[in-house]
Amino acid sequence: MNNNDIFKKLRVALQLRDDQIVEIFELVDFRISKGEIGNFFRNEDHPKYVDCGDQVLRNFLNALVIHLRGTKENPKNPMDVIKSHKDNQPQTERSEKNIYEPKKPYTKTGNKSAFKPKTGDKKTFKPKTESSSTDKKNTGKPKFSEKKPAKQNPVEKFKFSQGKPKK
Numbered sequence: 001m002n003n004n005d006i007f008k009k010l011r012v013a014l015q016l017r018d019d020q021i022v023e024i025f026e027l028v029d030f031r032i033s034k035g036e037i038g039n040f041f042r043n044e045d046h047p048k049y050v051d052c053g054d055q056v057l058r059n060f061l062n063a064l065v066i067h068l069r070g071t072k073e074n075p076k077n078p079m080d081v082i083k084s085h086k087d088n089q090p091q092t093e094r095s096e097k098n099i100y101e102p103k104k105p106y107t108k109t110g111n112k113s114a115f116k117p118k119t120g121d122k123k124t125f126k127p128k129t130e131s132s133s134t135d136k137k138n139t140g141k142p143k144f145s146e147k148k149p150a151k152q153n154p155v156e157k158f159k160f161s162q163g164k165p166k167k
Contacts, residue, residue, distance in 0.1 A: 003052035004040055007060065011041070014064075014082060021060070028063040032056070 011021065018034040025032050039050040070076035 003054065003057045004044075007040055007052050007057060010060075010064070024063045024067045025060065026063075027066045028059050030056075030059040030063065 010016075016024070018037050021037050022032060022034055036050070039048050040052045040056075042049040068076065068078040068081050
């Protein structure tokens with residue numbers, strides 16, 4: 001078991017996110033980015049995998065002790081800190097708010113209200129009569145029953161003489 005495995009197991013056991021690990025490292029004045037931390041947790045055959053050095057693991061363990069126990073001046077209860085990690089976890093489960101509901105399809109209704117202009121009666125709106133709306137129902141979509149005439153291939157217009165001139 002190498003340092004990366006130990007680091008992974010601590011991260012999973014304490015349910016720490018990368019940004020929380022960065023904050024823990026800052027307790028011992030050790031600067032590291034979330035991307036560098038992510039490289040420690042990759043598979044060994046990944047091109048961006050980085051071995052976790054002894055100094056990195058040592059600094060993490062020292063910072064973790066300060067994070068969980070607190071300082072002499074300001075002691076903390078480690079179990080309370082661990083419980084706060086669980087409370088701060090982002091919700092990965094779908095709540096009722098996030099459940100996808102398909103929208104109702106648009107349906108045209110015959111009851112349309114007349115358009116009323118905002119200022120004055122310069123133009124009057126004439127709604128379509130029922131007879132004109134029943135003659136043509138244009139929904140903006142092409143009808144599949146109406147077939148366009150098949151385009152004739154331009155090559156079919158020419159007659160090939162197969163190299164023999166006509167007399």
